[in-house]
Amino acid sequence: MTTPAANPAATSAGSTAPATSAASAASPDVTSSELLSAVAARELAGRRTVFAGIGLPTLAASLAHLTVAPGLEVVYESGVCGAHPSHLPETIADAVLITDAEAVIPMPTLFGSVLQGGHIDVGFLGAAQIDKWGNLNSSVIGDWHRPRARLPGSGGANEVMANAAEVFVVMRRHDPRSFTEKLDFCTSPGPDRALADGIRPLGAGVTRVITELGILAREGVGEELRLAALHPGVTAEDVRAATGWDLQVAGDLSVIEPPTESELALLREDVDPERVYLR
Amino acid sequence: MTTPAANPAATSAGSTAPATSAASAASPDVTSSELLSAVAARELAGRRTVFAGIGLPTLAASLAHLTVAPGLEVVYESGVCGAHPSHLPETIADAVLITDAEAVIPMPTLFGSVLQGGHIDVGFLGAAQIDKWGNLNSSVIGDWHRPRARLPGSGGANEVMANAAEVFVVMRRHDPRSFTEKLDFCTSPGPDRALADGIRPLGAGVTRVITELGILAREGVGEELRLAALHPGVTAEDVRAATGWDLQVAGDLSVIEPPTESELALLREDVDPERVYLR
């Protein structure tokens, strides 16, 4: 299940794949949500368990389940394993996730035995800020003691980062304020910060950051996030300008194949036919 | 629910209670099990929760439930709370304890939240050896590494001693080998040994030892077991001779009222009509 280090995207930039026709697929009728969830889904190839919130992560997991990861199980923070919802859920605790689920377990078991126990392959996290090591801030903008904006805080994010084998981050905004040299506050540290604190991390931290500009990737301890793949029409300089640190670029930078007709059809007809999240 | 320190028995030696007629009730047709469970039941007056094994402790708890402790709940090591068995159970995990129970909980909850959490008023324990501080041995006779007799070990006894507010011990045998100056091995230490080990005990340890000769009692840290009450016809010297340490005698030594007709009727007709344990 290893993905080549700096080549996470489907189509290599130097390949003979139909980059032109692919680029045309990224036409204005493909929404940002469709693009991000289709690309994130591909990154889940071969994974078994995903810890995900509602929205883009579950769209990606659902699409992956229908394509590259047929055995994929989504585990929800609320304690639901193996959900079979009758309707698209509105929260991670939606009643439709519970009815017909394979298992509903207490939160101490979910966090202790499942997550900390090492059963999650990929955790999806969001954040207000991310730095080059994949450390995340979801607590405050400004000083914690008198913040300019108080954000929700960790929830289970600190635990997902510490315990999932890898973490994927999907960011709708790719700008220097979100991709920052220095976090206002570190809510969920990657393994490098953990090691510096004398704590042995259990997972690799953030390995993929998926945005509308491309994919940043790192593999584990000691590595920075590097630009690994670009959406058609985007340049490495575009991404470097949108990133608040001196972003390194992978030698084998690739171009991402736009969402295929088949992926779009699955998203639109099977995963979210009422376009609740595909806005 | 406090019991006067050194006067646990129903009838004071100096009282005007009908000691003679009571003594006659302790006639040969009262079995050892009937005697011990009737006396133990009285000691449960006002208690709410008892952690008990099958046999004498459950006979005592059942009788107490019908007499001096109507709200008494027996909690079983297996995870059963509020059992309503259709038949007399043969083990602490008997299927008849589960069906119709009020709650069946996982063992981590039982030991962690219920027992260690401080919800047990009285734990019943047995042992091969007991010393003057109420420390118990249920592991080996002889040296642990090459024992003359390997006994079952702690089970949950170590935890019951550490966490129940008080511990009652019912011993069928009262002789110097069982009531010993020095244990071959300390499986379940009372609070004095715990303190000496630098650990704060949570309960009082053994507060009552009930045998066919009488009742030994202590109230808590720093106190030895003292002879507190005698069965009719037994002298303090009889008990001292049967005890392997220099047993102290309470100043207000009392005489135990033998099982009453009413207690015997309940035991024989309601609690154990098939005389499974009333042998």
Place this chain on the structure above:
Amino acid sequence: MAVESAVTNGPADRTDRTDGTDGTRRGDSPADKTVTMREAVAAYVHDGDTVSLEGFTHLIPTAAGHEIIRQGRRDLTVVRMTADIVVDQMLAAGCVSRLVSSFVGNSSAGSLGELRRRVEHADPEPLAFEEYSHYGMICRYIAGAQRLPFYPLRSYGGSDLPGVNPALRKVTSPYPGPDGESEEIYVVPPVNPDVTFVHAQRADRSGNTQVWGLTGVQAEAVYAARKAVVVVEEVVEDEVVRSDPNRTLIPAHAVDAVVVCPRGAHPSFAQGYYDRDNAFYRSWSAISKDKERLTAWLAEWVHGTADHAEYVAKLGEEFWEGLAVGEAMSRPVNYGRRL
């Protein structure tokens, strides 16, 4: 109790919770612990107390929070993993001086206006905030329930949280790590609320409480507390509970009072009873952003209702029909009976 008090520990003398002096407890069998919400809050919530309200998205004890507001409690420390609408309401009503939590937000639907004013602007007064992650809160409840001095967890390494929360500390393992070197791990301290409120589908009169669907951290929050109040959609006969003892999440011995309060979890939901009021969640961000609107809302819906039954009636039957759910019955299992 004959235990030397010098050697007791953990939740200060747990035995006092059931000595009968509060007038609600056992002695006779079977105990009937049912009381009204008004009685429960009057008996178990005092100014300055530490109050836990648990229920993760599902079964949030909203009605308990509203009654605490009605009775005007002050200076409370509120312990709740997800500080959401009910916490924002208690803050706005001036009940709370300290918050212990791991998520402060209106679910995924937006912000808590009052909480943000308190934290960002000390408006109208500062709020002491003790911040954890979800598992940190869970472990605090577990340690509280199990009378442990601390609980270890693989969180916080490298985080800024220990820098703003001195309760997050490290312990060195007495066993070598996988590389043979010594190993450190973060720990959290126990929490022992003066009282915990949880909402559940049903209980018997003595407090054996059955929950299905998401069970969150309710059992641990109850066991950690000095007093525990279970709020239920319905009280059922003993035989109903006893037909399925594994469904009992909280045994009677851990419960001090049972409050019957149908629809007491609104705007959250009770699996199999009524669905979540997502529209109210979406509307809360705007209500709470405007202090006047928020005050008016509290005046109308909390202070303006005598109790939760009035609140429910005020919402109207048509409203509740909109949250009604259909049937998806569990298949029975056989517990067996000796022949």
Place this chain on the structure above:
Amino acid sequence: MAVESAVTNGPADRTDRTDGTDGTRRGDSPADKTVTMREAVAAYVHDGDTVSLEGFTHLIPTAAGHEIIRQGRRDLTVVRMTADIVVDQMLAAGCVSRLVSSFVGNSSAGSLGELRRRVEHADPEPLAFEEYSHYGMICRYIAGAQRLPFYPLRSYGGSDLPGVNPALRKVTSPYPGPDGESEEIYVVPPVNPDVTFVHAQRADRSGNTQVWGLTGVQAEAVYAARKAVVVVEEVVEDEVVRSDPNRTLIPAHAVDAVVVCPRGAHPSFAQGYYDRDNAFYRSWSAISKDKERLTAWLAEWVHGTADHAEYVAKLGEEFWEGLAVGEAMSRPVNYGRRL
């Protein structure tokens, strides 16, 4: 897996348990993990392994122990809270060199002859014995399941157990005790068996396992293990499991193989399926006390049967009628369905 191996921890690289290289695992959905007991033991039990068999009086995985005997495994470390008849049998068959346990006895019915010969007389060979209390064993499983380096518990203070078991150690709490002084507590290390076997009433084909009645420490023992085998009375359709997701004690993601083996817990019991064979328990003390009788018993009932189905058939229908149980059905609950 891209994680630096130098920084992984706990159960050595849990991810290897599901990478498909053992030929039994996922990738396709839904996985069918059903195998025979012979296949499960052949695949997951190797000489020298650490094997956990859990089930507290209820649902003891006897049939798994018998198949381990049939396949002649050697030098096993057996981890089991209550070392009882099945352990005595595995000892007598020469499978076990080390025992990790908190209770060594034939329930309340007497002694284990082979165990006592091994421990008291090193006959026919010594048995390494790592002794705990029940909660110590439970905490070792919890620590193993949760990848914790240690687990604290309020046991062992003043006991002689730490003197004979160096794994019992102390940690100083980083928080002051109730008297303001520092506080020490004993801890146990995690246990991570190579494989755990548990018995259960039912599972679906992918391993979602439902248990009722006593649930013991089975979930923790499974989560602590590198591989887990669930032995069930019956495999049921997915809809049965999904009608009551709270009944699922062990989710599929923690299970590597499902073995259908009716009556596989005999002489223990399966709540709602068959009762305990108390007569066999009572007879075991005499059988095991006499090495020749014990050897003959193993020859006839384990080596002399090809598998558990033969063992069951050999006991005969009349025998099983004696252990039959009547009906005591749980009342259904409503999980609700969105209208």
